[in-house]
Amino acid sequence: MKRRAVIVPVRRTRNDAPDRGRRALLAALAATASTAALRPAAGAGASLRVGVAGGGIVGASIALHLARAGAAVWLFEKAAPAQGATRNSFAWVNAFVDDTHYRTLRLESIAAYHALDRTLSLGMVWGGYLDWASDAAEAGTVRANALQLEGSPHPVRTIKAQEIAQLDPHLATGPLSAAIYSSIDAHLDPVQVTQRFLAAARAAGATVLYPCELTALDLERGRLRAVRTTQGMFALDRLVVAAGVDTPRLLAMAGYPLVLRHAPGILAHSASVAPLTRLVHDAPGGVQFKQMADGSVVGTDAPTPPDIPAHEEIRARPEQFPTEELRRWHGERILGKIVKFLPGAQGAPLERLTLGFRPMPSDELPVMGALPTCPTIHVAVTHSGVTLAPIVGRLTAEEVLNGSRAELFAPYRPERFGGQSPATS
Numbered sequence: 001m002k003r004r005a006v007i008v009p010v011r012r013t014r015n016d017a018p019d020r021g022r023r024a025l026l027a028a029l030a031a032t033a034s035t036a037a038l039r040p041a042a043g044a045g046a047s048l049r050v051g052v053a054g055g056g057i058v059g060a061s062i063a064l065h066l067a068r069a070g071a072a073v074w075l076f077e078k079a080a081p082a083q084g085a086t087r088n089s090f091a092w093v094n095a096f097v098d099d100t101h102y103r104t105l106r107l108e109s110i111a112a113y114h115a116l117d118r119t120l121s122l123g124m125v126w127g128g129y130l131d132w133a134s135d136a137a138e139a140g141t142v143r144a145n146a147l148q149l150e151g152s153p154h155p156v157r158t159i160k161a162q163e164i165a166q167l168d169p170h171l172a173t174g175p176l177s178a179a180i181y182s183s184i185d186a187h188l189d190p191v192q193v194t195q196r197f198l199a200a201a202r203a204a205g206a207t208v209l210y211p212c213e214l215t216a217l218d219l220e221r222g223r224l225r226a227v228r229t230t231q232g233m234f235a236l237d238r239l240v241v242a243a244g245v246d247t248p249r250l251l252a253m254a255g256y257p258l259v260l261r262h263a264p265g266i267l268a269h270s271a272s273v274a275p276l277t278r279l280v281h282d283a284p285g286g287v288q289f290k291q292m293a294d295g296s297v298v299g300t301d302a303p304t305p306p307d308i309p310a311h312e313e314i315r316a317r318p319e320q321f322p323t324e325e326l327r328r329w330h331g332e333r334i335l336g337k338i339v340k341f342l343p344g345a346q347g348a349p350l351e352r353l354t355l356g357f358r359p360m361p362s363d364e365l366p367v368m369g370a371l372p373t374c375p376t377i378h379v380a381v382t383h384s385g386v387t388l389a390p391i392v393g394r395l396t397a398e399e400v401l402n403g404s405r406a407e408l409f410a411p412y413r414p415e416r417f418g419g420q421s422p423a424t425s
Helices: 020-032 057-068 100-120 136-147 161-167 190-203 244-252 309-316 324-341 385-402 407-412
Strands: 049-053 072-076 129-133 178-182 207-209 214-220 223-229 232-235 238-241 264-272 280-282 288-291 296-300 350-357 367-370 377-381
Touching: 049 057, 049 232, 057 072, 057 190, 057 238, 057 377, 057 385, 072 190, 100 190, 100 385, 100 407, 129 136, 129 161, 136 178, 161 178, 190 207, 190 385, 223 238, 238 244, 238 385, 244 377, 264 324, 296 324, 324 350, 367 385, 367 407, 377 385, 385 407
Parallel strands: 049 072, 049 238, 072 207, 129 280, 238 377
Antiparallel strands: 129 178, 214 223, 223 232, 264 296, 264 350, 280 288, 288 296, 367 377
């Protein structure tokens, strides 16, 4: 069954058509993308000591925005930067979501990415997104996906076979019953972007420590005094926990029982091939793929590993594949499906298959802001970390430094669970 668009992630060539949608997005939202307006509260600034737990793309963005705003920042990463959910993300930047407020948050983040891409040379691919169906049943899903951006400043448009051939000449769609195109979508290399964020954070004065696992909190009357790590004690005024699937363990130290759903996902990565496409593709049969800037083709055919006996442990808990043979079989199977739609990638060998675990709140919405049990500790966890990293970084830095509460975070605060995290479903 065709999977719905994830709610859940340039340099123009001579052949690129003018992109009015992307220009409109920049004009409408670019003013919100800058960190220049962020200022620490009086008496805080450089004297405010802030720790960030987690060196993925979200934690790196938070550290960058905090450091640029004048805070003294330490980022603690227990393994190495971008080695968890970030590394294993499909990394599609998009605004496809049913909830209009959440869609606005995502659009703000896309605008922020344009500014960061220009100033930090992130290497993003602003190619857009194509979703198509081969039969009547899947056509209904394509139309439902189109409704997610209806009424926004950037609705999708219906597209026919002839235009697809012009837009994506190396694509073989097969039978076509419906298709839509979104011009504002992008994709990126999540490891590279995380490293660029961290480099900019260091340049602004942040200290990035790894391997450095946070092991205990020093709290006094519900307020943070310091953290204990595998590299020693650090006195802090604030802590932001952006540690992906490790977030519940760290928040439990502050008395907040966050529960995340187990959400494994697999991605096949080919060796590099000649440039074939710049788009993100949602193809019939649940096949989703893109071509990275380095030439590798990346994709999957299902949001989770198939429900077969060999996957019992993987689907139940964070476990890797039991054998390399099973891992390779999955990778080659997925690439075999992709090349039916992208024949130019035929023969490209499998480079690797990644199995990652997404930080998935049980209502599938972000959890953002200060903890109700300890307001000097903030949380930033979402399964849409790649799309939301820029806006989460900016708004979290504003809240930490100014003691404010961003309106865009209002529906996503920890206290929406009544002081408790949602139970697993």
